[in-house]
Amino acid sequence: MNKLSRSADWIDQAEPRKPRKVSRLDRLRDAVRNPGFVAAVPISLLFIAGFLAPLTVVVLFAFMPPETFSLLQVPTLDNFRSIFAGTYYLSFVSSLELATCTVVILLVVCYPLAVAMVRIFGNKGSILAIVLAAPLFVADNLRLMGWMLFLVKGGVVSGTLQTYFGIELDSMLYTFSATLFGLVYIYLPFMLFPMVLGVSMVPPKLREAAFDLGATNAQVLREIDIPLAMPGIIIGALICFILVAGAITEAKVLGGTAVVMIAQDIQKEFTFAQNWPKGSALSVLLIAMGGALSWALFKRVDLDTIFGRK
């Protein structure tokens, strides 16, 4: 890795009699000439033009007067005032509620699965990972439509029950739980894969040693397995929470009108209502929430010490 900087040292040593003061400009030139910097240019440009700039526009629009389409106006807080005065907190609450429930369910469900994948299928891991990752390459709404056909009245579940067992079942769709189910299904891989990484960081020898010293199963789980797998667990939980808080399709396909999530409100403001500033202000609140959450979590759980302990 250091080969390149070392060869630069060697060039400097070729003329040792003229001790040249390295100016800030020289240092900048050296940094810019580094192949790593050059290689980073294309994706960084994409990041600036496709992520940073659009988000800046959203933030700026959040402070423009309501129902206007230009950025060249006097900044105002009207959008935030009308959001806090209105009923938008309801969709924020339901998004947060769904995100919390999804993350809790996924934590409980995915941990044993991650352990099974690492401990039992260690060598077959890559094939299993491909089989489990493949559904990510099928559009979310198509897979949710599959669940819709599965759960709808007259669908796979209620049709089977009625035909073979004579049990009448009402539709299971268009409820809070149906939305939650869809979210758990769609975001399961986003929890499972980081967790698998986390669980595979636990050295088997440490567990054996603990067992040899007389630790019980529960003690090993509490003192070794979970703390050492924590980085993966936290990253998985964080990704899921942020993505679910901004999710939209699950509530639309499986939730009907029972649940309104915040991303639906944002979309409505941008499209039907044509109120860009208000949609932007809602987006800013959502982004700020996600950002604050990740900051608080990363601050509380020091990733460096956990990684460094390895």
Added chain:
Amino acid sequence: MDDVSRTAKWIYGSAIGLLIAFMYLPMLTVALASFSRSRYFKFPIPDWSTEWYAKVYESLSIRELFSTSLVVAITVGVVATVIAFFGALAFARYDWAGRRIYQKLILLPILFPQAVLGLALLLWFTALGITPTWQATVFAHLVWIAPIATLVISIQVYAFDPAVEEAAFDLGATRWQVMREVTLPLLAPGIFSGFTFSFLLSWANFPLSLFSSGADSTIPEWISAKIQSGYTPQVPAVGTLTMAAAAIVMALGYAAFSLMAWRKSRLEAV
């Protein structure tokens, strides 16, 4: 591992089996629904038919959707792979001043809700006066997919031994020759899986296409519109075809990846 008892193995194995069934159940239901003769889905299916596939085949507008999706996915696949190849070298190969912050920043788009990202891009395009077309969709996809491809290729780059490149330089190879004869062949499996990932993620993407494609609809957009209003078994038929296409691409990708990994292991053994 021998410390795992037979019972535990059995329990873990069936848990994984259930998980796989759970993941594939809705896709199976979609495939099932596409063979139903009646317009509305009813289970158990009283009458089977392939007429909806014939209708899909005859429909010119659906052909148009397929070709739009294919063009977008191929373009995204190629461009994302090129960007991600260099991005991965900066991510994992070279030591440079901004590397730490770069690693965190370029991953941010992955951790961002796609619907909100799509709307932000819509606002940005409108502010610049860009009309939504399939080219705008390609750009929107790239923002999210190029970082993922960078991660995929980086995994291969981490396993790459820089000494091989240095040896080639010492033997008098030019920068271009080293790239062509050493770096590219050794990283080929990673580059190829980067391409496959990018293609498939673009093929299946809905939230980013929705706000950027304008009149050039992709298949997931059409499916979404039809779920909201106008369900016919044509929808699961189209869905089944897209899943079959994704499965074929995955199978080919896996075969090619295995072949390249095998050639690479021979290359390194010499």
